[in-house]
Amino acid sequence: MISKLPLTQNINAARDPVNLETYEANHGYQAARKAVLEMSPADCLQVVQDSGLRGRGGAGFPTGMKWSFVPMNTDAQGNHVSDGHKYLICNADEMEPGTFKDRLLMECDPHQLIEGMILSAWTIQADVAYIFIRHEYHLASKLLQEAIDACYAKGYLGKNIFASGFNLELYVHSSAGRYICGEETALISSLEGKRANPRAKPPFPQISGLWGRPTIVNNVETLCNITHIIRNGADWYKTLGIGQDHGTKLFGVSGRVKNPGCWELPMGTTIRELIEQHAGGMQDGYKLRGFLPGGASTDFLVEEHLDLAMDYDVIGKAGSRLGTGTMIILDDKTCPVGMTKNLVEFFAQESCGFCTPCRDGLPWSAQVLDDIESGNGIPADLNTLQNQVRFIGAIGNTHCALAPGAMEPLASAMKYFADDFKAHIDGKACPYSTESTAALASAGVN
Amino acid sequence: MNQSTKKDNSQANARIISSILTAPELAEIDHEISHAPYRSAVAIDALKIVQKHHRWVSDESLTGLADYLDMSTAELEGIATFYSLIYRKPVGEKVISLCDSVTCWIKGYAQLEKHISRQLGVGLGETTADNRYTFLPAPCLGACDRAPVMMVGEETHLDLTPDKINQILETPILKSPAPKNPVPKSPISKSDGGQPE
Numbered sequence: 001m002i003s004k005l006p007l008t009q010n011i012n013a014a015r016d017p018v019n020l021e022t023y024e025a026n027h028g029y030q031a032a033r034k035a036v037l038e039m040s041p042a043d044c045l046q047v048v049q050d051s052g053l054r055g056r057g058g059a060g061f062p063t064g065m066k067w068s069f070v071p072m073n074t075d076a077q078g079n080h081v082s083d084g085h086k087y088l089i090c091n092a093d094e095m096e097p098g099t100f101k102d103r104l105l106m107e108c109d110p111h112q113l114i115e116g117m118i119l120s121a122w123t124i125q126a127d128v129a130y131i132f133i134r135h136e137y138h139l140a141s142k143l144l145q146e147a148i149d150a151c152y153a154k155g156y157l158g159k160n161i162f163a164s165g166f167n168l169e170l171y172v173h174s175s176a177g178r179y180i181c182g183e184e185t186a187l188i189s190s191l192e193g194k195r196a197n198p199r200a201k202p203p204f205p206q207i208s209g210l211w212g213r214p215t216i217v218n219n220v221e222t223l224c225n226i227t228h229i230i231r232n233g234a235d236w237y238k239t240l241g242i243g244q245d246h247g248t249k250l251f252g253v254s255g256r257v258k259n260p261g262c263w264e265l266p267m268g269t270t271i272r273e274l275i276e277q278h279a280g281g282m283q284d285g286y287k288l289r290g291f292l293p294g295g296a297s298t299d300f301l302v303e304e305h306l307d308l309a310m311d312y313d314v315i316g317k318a319g320s321r322l323g324t325g326t327m328i329i330l331d332d333k334t335c336p337v338g339m340t341k342n343l344v345e346f347f348a349q350e351s352c353g354f355c356t357p358c359r360d361g362l363p364w365s366a367q368v369l370d371d372i373e374s375g376n377g378i379p380a381d382l383n384t385l386q387n388q389v390r391f392i393g394a395i396g397n398t399h400c401a402l403a404p405g406a407m408e409p410l411a412s413a414m415k416y417f418a419d420d421f422k423a424h425i426d427g428k429a430c431p432y433s434t435e436s437t438a439a440l441a442s443a444g445v446n
Numbered sequence: 447m448n449q450s451t452k453k454d455n456s457q458a459n460a461r462i463i464s465s466i467l468t469a470p471e472l473a474e475i476d477h478e479i480s481h482a483p484y485r486s487a488v489a490i491d492a493l494k495i496v497q498k499h500h501r502w503v504s505d506e507s508l509t510g511l512a513d514y515l516d517m518s519t520a521e522l523e524g525i526a527t528f529y530s531l532i533y534r535k536p537v538g539e540k541v542i543s544l545c546d547s548v549t550c551w552i553k554g555y556a557q558l559e560k561h562i563s564r565q566l567g568v569g570l571g572e573t574t575a576d577n578r579y580t581f582l583p584a585p586c587l588g589a590c591d592r593a594p595v596m597m598v599g600e601e602t603h604l605d606l607t608p609d610k611i612n613q614i615l616e617t618p619i620l621k622s623p624a625p626k627n628p629v630p631k632s633p634i635s636k637s638d639g640g641q642p643e
Binding site: 094095096097098099102103134135136169171173174175176177178179190192193194195211252253254255256292296326330331334338339342343346349350352 | 481482483486487488489490491493494524528529530531532543546547548549551552553584585586587588589590591592593597600602
């Protein structure tokens with residue numbers, strides 16, 4: 001019986017996540033062995049393309065298409081010929097505020113990720129792979145390193161893996177902070193030991209990435225999916241989704257709900273099911289005002305969107321992005337202006353400083369929001385914010401997507417919570433400040 | 447420059463470097479270099495290794511490291527100050543990283559920040575007088591379902607309340623109610639990304 005929830009099938013508090021025998025007892029490393037010994041890289045690529053898998057890091061780009069741009073050198077017999085290193089990088093720099101899914105996958109089933117990386121490396125014929133993990137994930141780094149060591153000892157990593165002739169070195173690189181490292185070209189700069197400034201595209205990393213060589217960067221959850229897609233096939237994978245997109249995904253909810261957490265659900269599950277059934281609905285005394293559907297850089301959605309399916313294009317049509325699939329709930333006792341200010345301040349702080357609209361524009365937006373929140377706003381401030389959204393938010397005006405991402409919650413907050421912005425300016429104070437203080441006091445936070 | 451002068455210089459450099467960077471540090475840095483295409487590629491790993499041994503990266507360490515990695519001090523300083531988790535000023539025995547991102551903010555970050563400041567007698571960016579703790583804000587720590595969250599050293603603490611914080615920090619550890627050295631409220635390694643204050 002193949003699990004309908006493959007990504008979390010092994011996750012169990014009583015199980016040692018690093019133990020190789022336990023992982024292998026549930027079909028572990030069978031897909032990797034089969035692919036490396038019996039499937040060609042082109043066969044594997046075809047399965048991933050057929051599966052319709054879309055990147056789980058937030059952008060939702062089709063994974064198979066991303067891989068198809070990696071140059072493959074083959075001889076007359078169709079055998080792969082190496083003309084130098086190719087790299088596979090796992091983006092484990094989970095720093096999008098509100099996102100807590102990759103940590104779970106790495107801490108609870110590190111071998112699933114490693115197997116996905118072996119399969120992905122085989123498909124693009126990478127001989128060196130890195131897991132670029134944020135510094136704060138100490139436990140995940142430690143468990144991954146232990147799991148990798150076990151794989152080297154068994155001949156699943158290193159030279160001539162599964163006695164196939166295929167070589168793959170896998171390193172864990174612990175980062176030194178900064179959200180921008182999650183942008184794939186900034187991540188590559190950082191892995192090269194430099195400041196994490198994003199790079200202009202083209203050339204795309206598939207052609208010229210790490211140290212100028214062909215490179216693929218994929219999110220942790222994307223790579224974990226590969227394990228099951230190759231193990232069970234594209235047709236099976238397509239049966240998992242219940243909407244337009246295929247497969248399952250980790251969805252999360254944080255904020256003032258009864259049961260915040262992270263669940264693996266079929267793609268296409270409604271937002272209402274996630275928030276009301278899995279997360280248990282709002283805490284007593286709180287009402288839902290809105291939510292960010294996929295992390296800090298996605299547009300607010302509101303109650304009318306609760307019945308939408310969690311598919312990339314459905315959420316896109318509603319004016320937001322599915323992003324990382326981890327929802328942050330805005331309740332009726334939290335100030336929408338204050339929340340937006342917190343989000344924009346985060347992006348202002350995390351700007352790499354390379355381009356002017358981001359480096360100077362985001363602190364300006366944060367300043368205007370601070371004025372409004374603290375009761376010093378004037379009606380013209382709203383116009384200023386609209387102009388910032390127009391200029392900073394337009395892709396092409398900035399070097400990368402960080403600043404446009406910062407404008408998404410701002411633009412949508414001004415749309416859905418316009419009355420709140422106006423009330424702050426007219427009343428020269430935040431109308432929530434006394435209410436929220438009282439609420440926190442009753443919750444035991446002084 | 448003739449061959450022997452060159453050799454003398456490099457021996458002199460090696461002596462200087464070995465007086466700044468200890469043998470264990472050099473061994474760890476050499477291990478990183480062994481699988482990198484060129485020496486400066488390990489700059490961030492090397493800064494982290496130095497910091498692991500000294501808790502921060504001093505000017506002397508930075509200069510020695512730049513020499514060792516065949517890069518200019520300015521270039522390495524540019525890298526060190528870019529990354530928020532490389533400390534270019536001394537920190538206490540443990541760094542308290544209190545998450546100030548959105549979910550923790552909703553769940554009472556501001557109150558907890560005040561509480562910790564009061565208990566320790568220091569503000570954000572400062573180190574306690576007994577050198578036990580440095581108090582810093584942190585971006586989202588990836589445990590939002592258990593917000594509010596902070597890290598103390600390598601330990602992550604979830605579902606924070608003032609009482610829980612008191613237990614974790616074994617407070618009261620400080621006598622003075624107010625910060626002793628009021629300094630500008632900023633992280634220790636301030637990014638040059640333009641943080642609004």
